[in-house]
Amino acid sequence: MFKVPENETHLTALAESLPTSVPFIGPEAQERSTGIPFKARLGANESVFGPSPKAVRAMRMAVKDAWMYGDPENYDLRIALAKHHIVDPSEIVVGAGIDGLLDSLVRLTVTNGTPVVTSLGAYPTFNYHVTGCGGITHAVKYTADFEDPKLLIAKAREVGAKLIYISNPNNPMGTWHSGATIQQMIESIPRNCLLVLDEAYIELAPNGTASKMDTHDARVIRLRTFSKGYGMAGARVGYAIGHKALISGFNRVRNHFGVSLISQAGALEALADQDWLLDVHDKVESARQRLYQIAEDNKLKAISSATNFVAIDCGQDGNFTNKVLNALIKMGIFVRMPLVEPQDRCVRISCGTPKNMALVAKALPKALASASGQVLL
Amino acid sequence: MFKVPENETHLTALAESLPTSVPFIGPEAQERSTGIPFKARLGANESVFGPSPKAVRAMRMAVKDAWMYGDPENYDLRIALAKHHIVDPSEIVVGAGIDGLLDSLVRLTVTNGTPVVTSLGAYPTFNYHVTGCGGITHAVKYTADFEDPKLLIAKAREVGAKLIYISNPNNPMGTWHSGATIQQMIESIPRNCLLVLDEAYIELAPNGTASKMDTHDARVIRLRTFSKGYGMAGARVGYAIGHKALISGFNRVRNHFGVSLISQAGALEALADQDWLLDVHDKVESARQRLYQIAEDNKLKAISSATNFVAIDCGQDGNFTNKVLNALIKMGIFVRMPLVEPQDRCVRISCGTPKNMALVAKALPKALASASGQVLL
Numbered sequence: 028m029f030k031v032p033e034n035e036t037h038l039t040a041l042a043e044s045l046p047t048s049v050p051f052i053g054p055e056a057q058e059r060s061t062g063i064p065f066k067a068r069l070g071a072n073e074s075v076f077g078p079s080p081k082a083v084r085a086m087r088m089a090v091k092d093a094w095m096y097g098d099p100e101n102y103d104l105r106i107a108l109a110k111h112h113i114v115d116p117s118e119i120v121v122g123a124g125i126d127g128l129l130d131s132l133v134r135l136t137v138t139n140g141t142p143v144v145t146s147l148g149a150y151p152t153f154n155y156h157v158t159g160c161g162g163i164t165h166a167v168k169y170t171a172d173f174e175d176p177k178l179l180i181a182k183a184r185e186v187g188a189k190l191i192y193i194s195n196p197n198n199p200m201g202t203w204h205s206g207a208t209i210q211q212m213i214e215s216i217p218r219n220c221l222l223v224l225d226e227a228y229i230e231l232a233p234n235g236t237a238s239k240m241d242t243h244d245a246r247v248i249r250l251r252t253f254s255k256g257y258g259m260a261g262a263r264v265g266y267a268i269g270h271k272a273l274i275s276g277f278n279r280v281r282n283h284f285g286v287s288l289i290s291q292a293g294a295l296e297a298l299a300d301q302d303w304l305l306d307v308h309d310k311v312e313s314a315r316q317r318l319y320q321i322a323e324d325n326k327l328k329a330i331s332s333a334t335n336f337v338a339i340d341c342g343q344d345g346n347f348t349n350k351v352l353n354a355l356i357k358m359g360i361f362v363r364m365p366l367v368e369p370q371d372r373c374v375r376i377s378c379g380t381p382k383n384m385a386l387v388a389k390a391l392p393k394a395l396a397s398a399s400g401q402v403l404l
Numbered sequence: 405m406f407k408v409p410e411n412e413t414h415l416t417a418l419a420e421s422l423p424t425s426v427p428f429i430g431p432e433a434q435e436r437s438t439g440i441p442f443k444a445r446l447g448a449n450e451s452v453f454g455p456s457p458k459a460v461r462a463m464r465m466a467v468k469d470a471w472m473y474g475d476p477e478n479y480d481l482r483i484a485l486a487k488h489h490i491v492d493p494s495e496i497v498v499g500a501g502i503d504g505l506l507d508s509l510v511r512l513t514v515t516n517g518t519p520v521v522t523s524l525g526a527y528p529t530f531n532y533h534v535t536g537c538g539g540i541t542h543a544v545k546y547t548a549d550f551e552d553p554k555l556l557i558a559k560a561r562e563v564g565a566k567l568i569y570i571s572n573p574n575n576p577m578g579t580w581h582s583g584a585t586i587q588q589m590i591e592s593i594p595r596n597c598l599l600v601l602d603e604a605y606i607e608l609a610p611n612g613t614a615s616k617m618d619t620h621d622a623r624v625i626r627l628r629t630f631s632k633g634y635g636m637a638g639a640r641v642g643y644a645i646g647h648k649a650l651i652s653g654f655n656r657v658r659n660h661f662g663v664s665l666i667s668q669a670g671a672l673e674a675l676a677d678q679d680w681l682l683d684v685h686d687k688v689e690s691a692r693q694r695l696y697q698i699a700e701d702n703k704l705k706a707i708s709s710a711t712n713f714v715a716i717d718c719g720q721d722g723n724f725t726n727k728v729l730n731a732l733i734k735m736g737i738f739v740r741m742p743l744v745e746p747q748d749r750c751v752r753i754s755c756g757t758p759k760n761m762a763l764v765a766k767a768l769p770k771a772l773a774s775a776s777g778q779v780l781l
Contacts, residue, residue: 074471098432259470275424
């Protein structure tokens, strides 16, 4: 019997060229390898405070309807989002998280050789999708732990970029620009270039961090999510807001039936419960203060954060931070760290419950001592 | 203030060229336009019998965990699927339904100008993704309401196709080939061509419909879903089984965190409850027999089906069937019909509860009379 040889994978030349590494390893894989479940899950900036009880109830109720496909137009959710943001429903597209939306957006705008600009060490899933479509990623450095609008714009001009990616507030450092600064960035964007403004953490940021939403401005697309402040990471719901000409383009490539019916029902109720979101904001602020204090107690500097995580500067290089990180993981605390210099001097810890934070307070001095070679864990 | 003109959408030339039409309009959109909810939802081959109560319970339980991202490796589910199918976990990839898997598969294998082969009137979402990647779809006709392996293979040879799509059992006609026939097809596939075997309805088909699963054979990839027999369309879980070299390729382009945590938990329990699946199989068989009888009662021919729907030949052309379909919709019964000749002489009705089937029995004679101009609805 004829069989195609084992090395015949049918892949395109582009697909063959793609790295086999993935943007993130899940904590479950680490748990499987150690055989020990984490005591605190503080590495993926999930919201330990969970979704609104109303969203929880809506999802439980919706389970009985899971035999039906979800509405491919995500109509009810888009209408509610449009009302919430005072835009037209045609200016909103709902997708399976920001990751799913980035996938579609990059498919729509990037092809072989298309230059795009991002920051070194910013969200790797953006780069993943760009590379997956054959685009060329140019990365500028952070300036003092901030993504730098001026450097991004200058690089975009230099390389003729089609897209500029920026997150505000920033991941993985937690820093943020004012909405006014972002608006200035939008005003200076080169012609034929689109600003991809990832606002995953915006609900947790101080007032004034969001720039004024003008959906007549085709130079920017905003990405939002129910994964962070709304506490529904596992449900996979995000949305993009932008000019209707671009937003309608998503219908040409997106997976129309891709958002779970249960998740749509949950997101609708989560959005309606803004009181819960405010409460989460307060809890996150308390946890941020606690993390700042923990850093200080250990004579370390914490980076001020507008997100549900804090990057703590371990005061040495990435090699040292990596030891701190591994020690924390060994003690049952799932955390992550930035991947590039000089941000990799920091360990990134998500905001958790008081109990979670107490575990961190107890473990961090040991992890630092272990990384310094003073004690063996 | 400089603004990009309204016609500037930032799309690639390929994206600009894509049709704005979408594969399917959801029943919700029809309900919104008429203002009347459907009494019976029998147009999308969802399983009105729902998922296993164990899966329902698991999803309700998992809602409390929805603040966490789902395992990006879908590990537990892949392990269970591997055990169920007696293959290695590395030979299985889980995705957001067959639609999501087709998206990744086409991304991996199709680029500008890549020829692929399918059947005229077969699953449009395959074509949607192929067109979305710049591929060229060549379609052969059905033979007597069957997708025709010989025609597909001959066309693939003629055009040098990279992919051949076939569904077994077939949608939208419900016809099926034996596993032996599919195996013959695999044996005759041209070199460097991959058979995309969509087995969405396989759990509802007679024994012997599935071809022998040989994951060392790189010439075929099988697509399965929890949307049909398992009754979880709204949860978005499908999987592909194939040669590990191809399966591992999915990791280069897929949305790693794309499957809902709630859905993963549900699918795991649904798979474990094979008794429920057998029970659904029986209920579907009863409904099929009822639909055959309804056709006969109306002096129409039903196409024998191995799926959870029956195509009823309305005995005239597509124009007439379209009138029947619209009359049924007007009477509150959501159904669909094949889109091309000569299959468009049929209306496609999903298997439902006895109550659903009674509604169809009552409505179909009226719909036929209305389509014939004998009565006004």
